[in-house]
Amino acid sequence: MRCLAGVLVAIAATASAQLATRDWPQFGKSPSFQSYSTAGPSASPSHSEWTFNAGDRVVASPAVVGDMVYAGSDNGNIFALNATSGALLWAYATGGPVRSSPAVLADGSVIAGSYDGAVYHVSATGALLGKVQTGMSVYAPVSVANGTAYVGSMDKHLYAITIDGFSTKWSAQATNVVNSGTAVSADGSTVYFMDYSGIVHAANAADGSIAWTASTGPNGAGGSSPVLDNRGTLFIGSWSEHAFAFNATTGAQIWSFDTQGEVESHGAWVDGTVYFSAEESRTLFAINARTAQPLWQWSGSSQELNGSPTLTPTLVFVGSNDHSMHCLRRSDGKHLFAVQAAANVFASAAVADDGWVFFADNTATLDDIRAQNSDMMVAAERCAGDADCALAGARAVWSRSLDAERGSGRLGNVYAINPSLHL
Numbered sequence: 001m002r003c004l005a006g007v008l009v010a011i012a013a014t015a016s017a018q019l020a021t022r023d024w025p026q027f028g029k030s031p032s033f034q035s036y037s038t039a040g041p042s043a044s045p046s047h048s049e050w051t052f053n054a055g056d057r058v059v060a061s062p063a064v065v066g067d068m069v070y071a072g073s074d075n076g077n078i079f080a081l082n083a084t085s086g087a088l089l090w091a092y093a094t095g096g097p098v099r100s101s102p103a104v105l106a107d108g109s110v111i112a113g114s115y116d117g118a119v120y121h122v123s124a125t126g127a128l129l130g131k132v133q134t135g136m137s138v139y140a141p142v143s144v145a146n147g148t149a150y151v152g153s154m155d156k157h158l159y160a161i162t163i164d165g166f167s168t169k170w171s172a173q174a175t176n177v178v179n180s181g182t183a184v185s186a187d188g189s190t191v192y193f194m195d196y197s198g199i200v201h202a203a204n205a206a207d208g209s210i211a212w213t214a215s216t217g218p219n220g221a222g223g224s225s226p227v228l229d230n231r232g233t234l235f236i237g238s239w240s241e242h243a244f245a246f247n248a249t250t251g252a253q254i255w256s257f258d259t260q261g262e263v264e265s266h267g268a269w270v271d272g273t274v275y276f277s278a279e280e281s282r283t284l285f286a287i288n289a290r291t292a293q294p295l296w297q298w299s300g301s302s303q304e305l306n307g308s309p310t311l312t313p314t315l316v317f318v319g320s321n322d323h324s325m326h327c328l329r330r331s332d333g334k335h336l337f338a339v340q341a342a343a344n345v346f347a348s349a350a351v352a353d354d355g356w357v358f359f360a361d362n363t364a365t366l367d368d369i370r371a372q373n374s375d376m377m378v379a380a381e382r383c384a385g386d387a388d389c390a391l392a393g394a395r396a397v398w399s400r401s402l403d404a405e406r407g408s409g410r411l412g413n414v415y416a417i418n419p420s421l422h423l
């Protein structure tokens with residue numbers, strides 16, 4: 001058994017060396033959540049743009065590795081699609097909506113959480129490899145670093161799961177539901193996440209002990225994932241209508257920036273600039289990462305922005321509740337084009353190595369999603385750590401989803417677009 005485990009570790013180590021730097025294997029692209037791809041728009045499109053209908057809302061952001069795109073849907077499936085054709089390769093059925101953005105390993109296997117409370121590891125061909133049960137629904141995206149998958153649960157814990165053997169290494173207690181993603185420091189030693197009390201936690205990757213906590217204000221909360229730059233700064237947005245920079249080593253606040261609206265998305269960072277989208281102000285901000293001086297802002301969407309921005313050397317992509325994926329020029333925020341979707345675009349864009357961009361739409365009635373999420377929090381609170389009670393509560397919440405909307409067959413599309421066809 002020990003010998004077998006050793007072989008598996010060796011395979012995993014080899015496999016992880018094979019992930020191309022230009023793949024987009026998880027939400028935010030890398031464990032720093034930088035959300036920056038070096039891929040430029042491809043000049044000669046080798047195939048057609050496509051749309052795949054998942055049959056129900058796609059809240060999670062897709063991942064792209066090699067020739068495969070991965071997505072989750074409210075109908076409980078984790079989907080693997082052919083990135084070139086959009087053809088369905090396989091679907092793995094979990095026991096609840098999959099709003100947890102998947103993380104893909106170099107061997108093509110995928111890890112994602114489900115509203116049934118479990119975190120799944122599914123092989124490149126769609127077979128179950130492992131499963132870890134948490135005490136409540138899992139909404140948070142999965143981050144993978146150093147052979148460990150990190151994912152928050154509505155049971156108010158962050159889980160560190162050893163991928164080899166797929167078992168819980170530790171879980172860290174937070175003050176509230178953990179729906180944010182987990183950012184991991186470049187040396188792998190510290191992991192950062194936020195909970196629904198708006199508290200940012202820095203945990204020791206070795207044992208989950210908490211090194212520091214910091215508040216994003218009395219009205220702070222939400223699912224914004226932390227973003228790390230290369231200087232030891234952590235950026236995060238919050239429902240307190242601000243974006244923040246904290247010292248990642250000490251937790252000391254460096255600046256706060258008034259976004260004039262709640263921030264549910266995570267920031268994106270490159271070249272000394274951090275980008276945040278905000279809801280009520282319907283604005284995307286480009287901010288100097290050191291000084292918080294705004295460089296430009298774009299307010300051209302007719303509805304709230306709650307998708308996280310995605311960066312390339314020249315472009316910024318941001319999804320909007322106006323049923324569009326918008327593309328701006330990164331240097332000055334000039335609006336370049338919008339791609340029309342069938343519903344709100346919450347999933348952020350994943351950019352493949354050939355410049356193709358993948359995103360998804362979820363719902364026409366965002367209020368229903370918000371009501372569901374808040375009912376889920378109430379269920380988590382009422383059950384006070386009783387996992388069976390919590391999961392029964394979660395099942396009751398998600399089963400009374402809007403059937404009419406779900407049955408329309410319009411929502412829950414995954415889109416593959418080539419920016420060079422729109423510029």
Ligand SMILES: *[C@@H]1O[C@H](CO)[C@@H](O)[C@H](O)[C@H]1NC(C)=O
Binds near residue numbers: 067089
């Ligand atoms: C994806 O589709 C392309 C074009 O139809 C095909 O050449 C390729 O073999 C497919 N790849 C997989 C993994 O199915």
Ligand SMILES: *[C@@H]1O[C@H](CO)[C@@H](O)[C@H](O)[C@H]1NC(C)=O
Binds near residue numbers: 146189205206
């Ligand atoms: C990476 O994982 C290995 C194996 O679990 C562990 O020994 C090592 O300390 C980890 N590295 C960091 C920086 O946490």
Ligand SMILES: *[C@@H]1O[C@H](CO)[C@@H](O)[C@H](O)[C@H]1NC(C)=O
Binds near residue numbers: 232247248
């Ligand atoms: C974080 O704080 C440490 C200790 O005060 C300091 O040395 C470091 O420069 C700070 N980093 C940032 C990004 O402010």
